[in-house]
Amino acid sequence: MPDLLAARSQMAVSLAFHIVFAVIGIAMPLMMVLAERRWQVTGHAIYLDLAKRWAKGTAILFAVGAVSGTVLSFELGLLWPRFMEFAGPIIGMPFSLEGFAFFTEAIFLGIYLYGWDRISSRAHLWAGVAVAVSGAASGVFVVIANAWMNAPAGFELVNGQAVNVDPFAAMANAAAVSQTLHMTLAAYAATGFAVAGIHAFLLLRDPANAFHRRALEIALIVGAPAAVLQPISGDISARHIAAHQPVKLAAAEALFRTQGAAPLTLGGWPDVAARETRFAVEIPYALSLLAFHDPHAVVKGLDLVPESEWPNVPAVHLSFQVMVAVGTYLALVALWTGWLAWRRADLAHNRWFLRAIALATPLGFVAVEAGWMVTELGRQPWAIYGVLKTRDAVTPMPGLVVPFVTFTLLYCFLGVIVVWLLYRHIIRSPAVPEWRGFYMPGGGKRDAGGVA
């Protein structure tokens, strides 16, 4: 295995692993706080149990996210020292801010997890809010740094050296808003639907279980609005990359030729040698319309740059299709949820609805990973778009296949353990017999007379 490929693979594995925990670390604290708040308002122990279980889940996932994030901060130097030497002064700023946000999150998570009996219930809830807010903030800062790699700003390039460095301008890069919006919504949608899906699956087997019913509701409150908003944010992102990263859009859409009134290519397999996409469905004008909100607009194709500067077109196109398909599915299910909630329908006995949610369990994370493939693979061969190629950023250290294999095995091992722990301690039905019959068709408004 060539060293560059090993380095890229190690970085990809580390990011693909970490992103799952980062995303859950953003959204799960919100669910935990909502459950705790419901407990404080209704006094119903079922919500306290939920809050404690989600807090436990957050604890396990946050710990793994914290250590895998540490690995990434070191890997920037271990694998890409030349990238960091160039980029450090320009984008170190959001990393510093992320450091503080992460610090705040760690502090208040410690207080939340271990402070149930030590601080007032109001202080405890606010500690949870601090975890949720700082978790979201740290995600935003990291994504800003990544957006800079896609739309570099805040410096001038003179003889390969960055001069007139302006870290604020670097943070305010053209991709920052669209990417942070898209990623933050993705975190809430993916986590919300994953949790909702697990409980929907368990409700299918045991519809009278009030615990899963409450869990489903709160998870959907977090996941569904984000999933409805995500296509809008996707549109903002698409228009941004159409204007600023045309090669990425061309690869995502498998558009080989620059053309006006460009069609949208659904599915298919891009044949790079033949410069065409086989087995695809084309919707006339749709790409021009989506990218520029004008059916006749000219969309730049891959012919904009020589083939040596193309990303891996089939991989980017496939990832993009997967992300869009999943996003559409989740948005539709979220709309269905909204409609049922508006009609005050009984979610727990609507078996087709539960099946649709259960199907969504892994899909949000599939979309998150696919979206990262689009943005990272779609930028290749560049590490910093138009400025520094990935092959010029890699460490001179030989034998990189060894750390790649080592970290991959380590992460596979951890992944298995985490899934097993979550199953045993968070998801499994609680052994409280009274809660089995405690189930209300009216959307839970009769909580007050419930079991304490």
Added chain:
Amino acid sequence: MSLADLLAGVIFVALNAYVVLGGADFGGGVWDLFALGPRKERQRELIAEAIGPVWEANHVWLILAIVVLFTCFPPAFARLGTLLHIPLSLVLIGIVLRGSAFTFWRYGADEEQRYWGVVFAIASLITPFLLGTTAGAIASGALGEGGGGDAFYTIYVAPWLSPFPLSVGLFALVAFAFLAAVYLTLEARERELQEDFRRRGLASGVGLFLAAVVALLLSLDGAPRVRDGLVFAAWALPLHLLTAAAAVTALAALWVRRWRVARAAAVTQVSLILWGWALSQYPYILPPDLSIAGAAAPAATLRLTLGALALGAAVLLPSLYYLLRVFKSSVRPT
């Protein structure tokens, strides 16, 4: 003092905080591994209780140091990442295993808990040793540009797999264990447990002295800058006297069971040793050739980072105070 010096100082303050806070969490793992006697399980419980709420926050000091390093001194970060790839990767594996094993141990089912406890303890032993070794490699001045020739071994292995860096690794390990033992005397609510950790504190305090002597002797040959700084510089004698006074105070206070005095003295002692290292290699961030000024990022970056640090500290310090007040003040030692 320039802006760059100030930021290098900030990195060292973060490292100092990591050593006295996060280091003690590793030290707790060491005592978990060496839990002995009739109160074995209670020792382990005490360690887990002490570490649980704070270890993640303590861990972030290391990330802060790394982030400020790559933002403000990118060539130093790049060279460290390249030449110390192997020990740093091993440190990372240790950090991952320590953190996740501790969490799995806390939340796992009873039957497999002890396995995670063992992974946690072994990772707590190896990680500080390797961290100390990388610090020793930096101090030894073996990370010069192009100084290693062409062979893989001389470039990527020899700088850290040498007597002096390894002795610093041992020193770090003993120092972390010493700090943990001293802190745990304050955490313990029962007299017997306090006595257990008092004995461990006294033993590791003596061990720390021996490890320091070994490292100092090896520095004669292995780390000329450190040797010269620690022996000949104008500040050397007062620093040695202060460190020695702190060390003696820590041991004496343990002996007479003045736990709080012992804790303050132990923190002072370990911090002074760290700052002795920092002063001995000043003005170099990566001896022998990369100076703080030479590695510094543009002034705009340095100024803004300092601003971000001030802003972050304004949020962080009250939060940290709150955390430690909630979890570390309810302990009433006798």
